[in-house]
Amino acid sequence: MNALVPLVVLVPLLSAAGALVFGRRPRLQQLITVGALGAVLVLSAVMLGIVDNDGPLAMSVGGWTAPFGIALVVDRLSALLLMVSAIVLLGVLLFSVGQGLADGDEETPVSIYYPTYLVLSAGVFNAFIAGDLFNLYVGFEILLVASYVLITLGGTEQRIRAGITYIVVSLLSSLLFLASIAMIYGATGTVNLAQISLRMQEVPEDLRIVLHVMLLVAFGIKAAVFPLAFWLPDSYPTAPAPVTAVFAGLLTKVGVYAIIRTETLLFPLPELNTALMVVALFTLVVGILGAVAQVDIKRMLSFTLISHIGYMVLGVALGTAAGMSAAIFYIVHHIVVQTTLFLSAGLIERHGGSTSINRLGGLLKSAPVIAVLFFVPMLNLGGIPPFSGFIGKLALFDASAREGSALAYVFMGVGAAVSLLTLYALARVWNLAFWRRSEEVEDYDSTITALLRSAPEMGSPREQRRIPRLMTVATTSMVAVSVALTVLAGPLYAFADRAGQNITGPGTYIDSVLGPGTSAEADASVDSVNGSAP
Amino acid sequence: MMPLVLVALMVVLYSAGIYLMLERSMTRVLLGFLLAGNATNLLIFLMSDGFGAAPLLGDDGSAPAVMSDPLPQAFILTAIVITFGVSAFLMALIYRSWRLGKVDIVQDDLDDIEIAKQSSAIAETSIEEVDTSDTEFADDVQARALQEELGAVHRSLDADAAAMTDEIHGSDAAYPGSPSDATSVEAAADGATADHDGHRDEDPRDDSTEGDAR
Numbered sequence: 151m152n153a154l155v156p157l158v159v160l161v162p163l164l165s166a167a168g169a170l171v172f173g174r175r176p177r178l179q180q181l182i183t184v185g186a187l188g189a190v191l192v193l194s195a196v197m198l199g200i201v202d203n204d205g206p207l208a209m210s211v212g213g214w215t216a217p218f219g220i221a222l223v224v225d226r227l228s229a230l231l232l233m234v235s236a237i238v239l240l241g242v243l244l245f246s247v248g249q250g251l252a253d254g255d256e257e258t259p260v261s262i263y264y265p266t267y268l269v270l271s272a273g274v275f276n277a278f279i280a281g282d283l284f285n286l287y288v289g290f291e292i293l294l295v296a297s298y299v300l301i302t303l304g305g306t307e308q309r310i311r312a313g314i315t316y317i318v319v320s321l322l323s324s325l326l327f328l329a330s331i332a333m334i335y336g337a338t339g340t341v342n343l344a345q346i347s348l349r350m351q352e353v354p355e356d357l358r359i360v361l362h363v364m365l366l367v368a369f370g371i372k373a374a375v376f377p378l379a380f381w382l383p384d385s386y387p388t389a390p391a392p393v394t395a396v397f398a399g400l401l402t403k404v405g406v407y408a409i410i411r412t413e414t415l416l417f418p419l420p421e422l423n424t425a426l427m428v429v430a431l432f433t434l435v436v437g438i439l440g441a442v443a444q445v446d447i448k449r450m451l452s453f454t455l456i457s458h459i460g461y462m463v464l465g466v467a468l469g470t471a472a473g474m475s476a477a478i479f480y481i482v483h484h485i486v487v488q489t490t491l492f493l494s495a496g497l498i499e500r501h502g503g504s505t506s507i508n509r510l511g512g513l514l515k516s517a518p519v520i521a522v523l524f525f526v527p528m529l530n531l532g533g534i535p536p537f538s539g540f541i542g543k544l545a546l547f548d549a550s551a552r553e554g555s556a557l558a559y560v561f562m563g564v565g566a567a568v569s570l571l572t573l574y575a576l577a578r579v580w581n582l583a584f585w586r587r588s589e590e591v592e593d594y595d596s597t598i599t600a601l602l603r604s605a606p607e608m609g610s611p612r613e614q615r616r617i618p619r620l621m622t623v624a625t626t627s628m629v630a631v632s633v634a635l636t637v638l639a640g641p642l643y644a645f646a647d648r649a650g651q652n653i654t655g656p657g658t659y660i661d662s663v664l665g666p667g668t669s670a671e672a673d674a675s676v677d678s679v680n681g682s683a684p
Numbered sequence: 685m686m687p688l689v690l691v692a693l694m695v696v697l698y699s700a701g702i703y704l705m706l707e708r709s710m711t712r713v714l715l716g717f718l719l720a721g722n723a724t725n726l727l728i729f730l731m732s733d734g735f736g737a738a739p740l741l742g743d744d745g746s747a748p749a750v751m752s753d754p755l756p757q758a759f760i761l762t763a764i765v766i767t768f769g770v771s772a773f774l775m776a777l778i779y780r781s782w783r784l785g786k787v788d789i790v791q792d793d794l795d796d797i798e799i800a801k802q803s804s805a806i807a808e809t810s811i812e813e814v815d816t817s818d819t820e821f822a823d824d825v826q827a828r829a830l831q832e833e834l835g836a837v838h839r840s841l842d843a844d845a846a847a848m849t850d851e852i853h854g855s856d857a858a859y860p861g862s863p864s865d866a867t868s869v870e871a872a873a874d875g876a877t878a879d880h881d882g883h884r885d886e887d888p889r890d891d892s893t894e895g896d897a898r
Contacts, residue, residue: 284759291766298773307784310777314710314790317777321717321770322705328724328763335756336731 151200152209155222158193158232158275162186166268173261180247183264187240187271194232201229202645206652206662208281216663217345221281223663226649227478228278231407234482235278238399238489239271241628245493246392248620263303270296270396277404281663283331283341286408290327290372294320297401300393301385309388316385323371330364334416337361344663347415347656355421362417366426369412373405375463376433379456383440386455387448387505391496394448398455399489403481406462413466414474414653426467427557431564434460438571447495447505447579451488454531454572458484464561465546468553475650476545479643483538483635487530490628494524497625498583500615507579512588520617521584523625528580530632532573538635541643543569690730697723708789710778714771721767725760732756 165186172178201207206225210216224232246263273293280286298320302313335341337357338349350358371378382402386394413426437457444450462484465477495505497520502510514521530537543565550558635642652658660668697719704716734752 284762288762288766295766295770295773298770302777302780305780305784307781310781310784314777314781317770317774318705318713318717318790324766325717325720325724329727331759332724332728332731332756335728335759341755 151197151204152207154193154197154200155207155209155224155279156211158190158197158279159272161189161193162268162272162275166265166272169268170262170265173265176250176261179261179264183243183268184240184247186268187236187243190271190275191233191236191240194229194236197224198229198233201226202648206658208662216665217340217342220285221342221344221663222279222285223281223343223659224279225659225662226645226652227407227410230478230482230645230649231278231403232275234485235271235274235400235403237631238485238628239267239274239396241624241631242392242396242399242489242493243267244627245395245496245621245624246390248618248622248624249390249392249496262299266296266299267396269293270300274400274404278407281343283334283343283346286343286411287324287327287331290404290408291324293401293404294324297397301389301397303390303393312385312388315381319371319381323368326364326371327368330361330368333364334361342663343411343415344656344660344668347418347660348664348668350416358417359421362412362422365412365416366409366422369405369408370429371405372402373409373463374402374456374459375405375429376436376456376460379433379437379459382456383444383449383452386452387446391492391499395489395492395496398452398492399485402455402459403462403485406459406466406477406481409463410466410474410477410653413469415656415659418656420469423467423469424557427464427561430460430464430467431557431561432460433457433463434564434568438568438575441575442571444575445506445508447498447507447583448492450575450579451491451495454575455488457568457572458488458531460568461543461546461565464565465549468549468558470549470553471647471650471654472549472552473546473650474654475643475647476542476549478649479538479545479646480542482642482646483530483542483632486628486632486635487527487539490527490625490632491524491531493621493625493628494520494527497523497617497621500617500621502583503615507582509591510583511586511591512584514584516588519622519626523622523629524584525580526629527632528576529573530636532576533569534573536636538632538639539569541636541639545643687735690726694723694726694730697726710774710781710790713790714774714778717774718767718771721763725763728756728759728763 165182169179169182172182197207201224206223208216208224209222211220211222213219246267250263270293273289273291273296276289276292277286278289280289298313298317301316302309331341334346337353338346340346340349350361353361367378371381374382386397389397413423434457437453437455437460441450441453441457444453458480462477462480465473465480467473497517498510498513499505501517501520502513504510526537530539533539533543547562547565550561701716701718701720701723704712704719707713707716732753732755734750737750737752739752739754739757
């Protein structure tokens with residue numbers, strides 16, 4: 151069954167090559183792309199079942215055994231994230247197929263869109279299954295280079311401007327990541343995650359903290375954690391709607407995934423947990439305050455994205471199994487909901503010709519379907535019961551109450567306030583764009599617009615365009631997935647809980663890569679220092 | 685034993701690279717990225733052992749002690765390939781930016797500035813002034829005028845090439861002042877954009893921006 155592991159990267163990569171060959175035949179390209187991502191979805195579902203029953207799958211590429219060869223590892227966390235990202239990638243793909251067909255592809259050079267999209271998927275999947283720090287770097291580079299192409303798609307002036315900021319910041323974080331790999335290799339003599347975990351305990355504490363901080367800064371830039379998140383709202387909103395949706399849903403979460411691995415596997419000691427909690431609190435507050443000031447829906451959503459990264463980082467920073475489980479559940483919830491909201495924003499932009507809430511109005515009457523497709527994920531992100539956003543936040547608050555430090559209680563207050571502000575920012579969009587009558591848009595006077603009246607109109611106005619059925623169907627199915635996360639929250643949370651237990655001690659991971667019993671000694675020493683680990 | 689020369693070289697490359705990456709000119713950012721990338725490659729190399737020896741001596745039983753560590757060299761090869769690909773992409777991007785707007789500097793996020801302007805806490809002048817003195821074309825008055833103009837008509841993405849050339853001539857005429865004088869640059873840019881009312885009427889937003897700027 152180990153042979154399944156590399157397929158999740160190979161299938162999209164080979165299909166990308168195939169799609170590039172058939173650049174002149176868009177229909178065939180779409181078929182290849184949908185087929186490849188569908189295959190990955192099936193593969194990841196199968197692996198999810200296997201991993202949950204029989205423990206992690208570890209594969210040594212080329213038959214070189216673990217510490218020497220490149221290890222690919224799928225444990226519960228990886229399997230869950232693989233499956234959720236496959237679902238999201240497939241949903242967004244259908245959306246972009248619908249959009250491409252409707253626009254006659256005059257805006258995007260379609261022959262490279264699908265191959266690049268597949269390469270991006272391969273990079274994301276590769277990062278999730280990497281059992282090797284350098285392979286993780288390669289996964290990041292694959293997805294980043296594909297994202298450079300996607301964010302500057304079409305090469306308009308605005309996208310080039312935003313793309314340059316994004317690319318330079320990403321390059322810097324990649325350099326930092328590479329430098330930390332070099333230093334970690336110098337300190338431990340290996341890049342295998344499991345072996346680093348064993349040897350890192352012998353590294354002197356001061357050096358270990360330097361390595362830890364370097365890795366966290368590199369991943370923090372990718373995950374858009376305060377104060378390293380400034381690039382995100384600048385660059386994401388300018389890209390085409392499906393590209394923004396998939397970036398917002400997945401790319402930052404890959405960074406969060408890397409942070410989880412860093413905290414649980416490479417540096418399991420709670421040295422930096424307090425610092426990480428403070429950073430997470432600032433991410434929450436600064437992100438949401440940015441969102442409240444925005445007039446443009448896409449920019450506002452980008453800021454809420456930054457803010458909600460804070461929830462996940464905080465769950466990780468708690469350092470307990472409960473915190474980890476809550477963070478994993480929240481990641482799954484957030485990937486789906488944030489993507490869905492960006493897709494709805496794409497529909498709003500098409501229907502209303504703008505994403506500025508100063509210009510939109512009367513959408514509830516003219517587009518009731520879009521209204522529903524925006525309303526459900528809006529309540530979900532805002533944390534209204536019984537949606538998965540509420541369950542995720544409740545689990546995080548529960549985990550922090552059990553951890554019981556003063557900062558954890560501060561987080562519960564701040565987290566609740568941020569949740570309310572998220573709802574405020576989104577409900578303002580709802581009030582203005584959907585509830586306001588379209589003839590009221592001129593000279594509209596109300597307390598909610600008091601601050602916004604002088605605000606500039608964002609984005610160039612576009613003509614209203616017909617929305618093809620496939621775009622609505624894709625968005626609807628993403629909304630259905632987000633509702634399914636709520637309906638199936640019981641089993642899903644139980645799974646996230648097992649995944650959290652799995653990764654709280656590095657033992658399970660090390661044993662699955664380096665052979666059973668390897669971690670017994672290491673586990674004992676970690677437990678003696680870190681008493682809270684089960 | 686690390687060769688000190690290589691360590692010193694790495695330090696110099698890093699400092700020069702990071703200094704260049706802090707510039708606004710995109711060509712310099714690219715050069716800075718190349719220097720910092722090579723510094724990182726050196727760092728990886730310095731983490732290996734057995735400098736000067738061959739990485740692999742075959743399977744004739746030669747002692748690993750006389751081999752140098754092959755793994756960092758494999759990392760460096762991968763890193764070089766990635767850096768190469770990314771630099772090629774960046775150069776294409778810089779060229780595209782130059783074709784579109786005759787600028788090769790990293791530009792500000794205008795939407796962000798507009799939102800910041802709403803807050804009275806931030807003085808308008810502090811965000812208005814954009815230091816472009818480090819662009820490759822600092823002495824090129826024409827490019828500068830056009831760039832100011834582009835800031836004003838930023839939204840008019842559909843401006844075709846013919847309109848562009850028109851604007852260059854227009855700004856030439858209305859541009860007697862020295863380029864380092866910020867107020868005259870702004871005035872000239874206003875004058876230049878006013879020449880093209882026919883074009884700007886398509887975009888009502890620019891009128892409001894224009895009003896704010898004055």
